[in-house]
Amino acid sequence: MISVEEYLDQVTAGVEPLPTVELPLEEAAGCVLAEPLVAKLAVPPFTNSAMDGFAVHAADLKGAGPDSPIKLPIFEDVAAGDSSDNELKPGYATRIMTGAPVPPGADAVVKVEDTNIKPGPVDLPDEVQFFRETPVGKNIRKAGENVQVGDEIAEAGLVVTPQLMSAAASIGYATIPVVRRPRVAVIATGAELVDPGHALEPGKIPDSNSILISALARSFGAEVTYRGRAEDSPDNLAKVYREAAENADLIVTSGGVSAGAFDVVKELGTKAGFNFAKVQMQPGKPQGNGAIDFDGRYVKVVSLPGNPVSVYVSFILFVRPVLSLLAGFGRMDLQGVPAVAGTDWKSSKGRRQYAPMVAKYDEGELTVYPTHEQSSGSHLIATLHRATGLVVVPEDVDEVAKGDRVEYFPL
Ligand code: AMP
Numbered sequence: 001m002i003s004v005e006e007y008l009d010q011v012t013a014g015v016e017p018l019p020t021v022e023l024p025l026e027e028a029a030g031c032v033l034a035e036p037l038v039a040k041l042a043v044p045p046f047t048n049s050a051m052d053g054f055a056v057h058a059a060d061l062k063g064a065g066p067d068s069p070i071k072l073p074i075f076e077d078v079a080a081g082d083s084s085d086n087e088l089k090p091g092y093a094t095r096i097m098t099g100a101p102v103p104p105g106a107d108a109v110v111k112v113e114d115t116n117i118k119p120g121p122v123d124l125p126d127e128v129q130f131f132r133e134t135p136v137g138k139n140i141r142k143a144g145e146n147v148q149v150g151d152e153i154a155e156a157g158l159v160v161t162p163q164l165m166s167a168a169a170s171i172g173y174a175t176i177p178v179v180r181r182p183r184v185a186v187i188a189t190g191a192e193l194v195d196p197g198h199a200l201e202p203g204k205i206p207d208s209n210s211i212l213i214s215a216l217a218r219s220f221g222a223e224v225t226y227r228g229r230a231e232d233s234p235d236n237l238a239k240v241y242r243e244a245a246e247n248a249d250l251i252v253t254s255g256g257v258s259a260g261a262f263d264v265v266k267e268l269g270t271k272a273g274f275n276f277a278k279v280q281m282q283p284g285k286p287q288g289n290g291a292i293d294f295d296g297r298y299v300k301v302v303s304l305p306g307n308p309v310s311v312y313v314s315f316i317l318f319v320r321p322v323l324s325l326l327a328g329f330g331r332m333d334l335q336g337v338p339a340v341a342g343t344d345w346k347s348s349k350g351r352r353q354y355a356p357m358v359a360k361y362d363e364g365e366l367t368v369y370p371t372h373e374q375s376s377g378s379h380l381i382a383t384l385h386r387a388t389g390l391v392v393v394p395e396d397v398d399e400v401a402k403g404d405r406v407e408y409f410p411l
């Protein structure tokens with residue numbers, strides 16, 4: 001048996017980021033920025049008002065007070081979207097809306113609530129009264145005060161979040177360069193599998209792994225380009241591999257990697273030079289990986305065991321890092337937090353346990369409970385969705401008691 005760390009190194013060896021593509025902003029969410037973004041527009045692009053109110057010369061309001069209001073005639077009206085560049089002369093006020101360009105000459109904006117004018121949709125008044133002085137610059141957002149043309153606002157390697165998409169739009173981009181999303185093909189193997197929702201003949205079970213792997217891949221930003229099933233025969237699997245590889249950067253298989261007489265992924269893969277390992281973990285001991293030659297292009301294959309909880313755990317431990325390397329994130333190892341066991345459970349000695357757990361705060365402590373009394377049973381797919389994360393129990397521990405300190409990995 002080899003350790004999880006050793007196998008992770010093997011699975012991720014040589015995996016490089018995919019090529020850069022230019023994507024429309026709204027399609028780039030979750031990708032990694034491939035080149036720095038340099039502002040093509042300043043933010044704000046022009047000096048504008050931060051309030052609905054009146055643009056003035058601050059000096060005109062000197063001496064204004066609750067009992068000595070200052071009255072100014074209105075010069076004009078500037079709404080958001082207007083482009084008036086009429087100079088505001090001393091002794092006048094211009095009604096102005098949030099986001100509208102501040103007229104040349106004006107050096108402050110007084111918000112409508114601080115005048116005698118009713119806020120909201122009212123006709124342009126002839127004059128306005130002010131009840132206090134205003135400092136120069138008040139309620140004015142200066143052109144370029146956030147960023148200026150030429151400023152680098154994001155470096156390569158950042159994740160494209162909704163906030164970054166919005167920032168890119170504001171500095172003039174409609175498309176951005178990102179690392180291409182990994183294309184994943186999913187193959188479930190097993191003669192016992194039928195499509196979900198179909199009546200079960202004796203000995204058959206619904207294929208629940210394909211949907212799990214596809215949905216996990218999508219949730220980590222990949223595009224799923226193929227989903228298929230192979231029978232337990234090497235010829236059929238070889239044919240399915242070719243179909244899967246055509247539009248994929250990564251093929252993920254489930255089942256057929258263990259010690260069974262019909263473990264076809266292992267049988268075919270062994271001939272093709274794949275690496276099969278027994279990893280010191282539970283669930284998920286049998287693992288495999290390799291590459292298939294699709295007309296000169298090598299497509300990576302990660303072969304997970306068949307039991308659904310093993311699939312989930314090994315996807316998180318091994319497939320996710322491969323995806324994150326392809327997508328340009330780097331390997332992204334899991335981050336654990338300390339927690340307390342809320343009950344007793346068993347673990348298998350000699351293998352590191354990855355047990356699906358529900359975590360909640362009990363008396364101020366992060367406390368974890370197995371999602372099922374058999375804790376990390378690899379077939380317990382119908383309760384896996386209740387888990388908020390995984391608890392990792394070291395290789396040399398075979399029992400966890402209520403109150404023990406454990407390491408919890410939120411997912
Ligand atoms: P295997 O490694 O192929 O022997 O599969 C191990 C266990 O996982 C068996 O009980 C299989 O029936 C089950 N299994 C394999 N593939 C799937 C699948 N796609 N969906 C649900 N269970 C599966």
Ligand code: MG
Nearest residue numbers: 189190255256
């Ligand atoms: Mg099988």
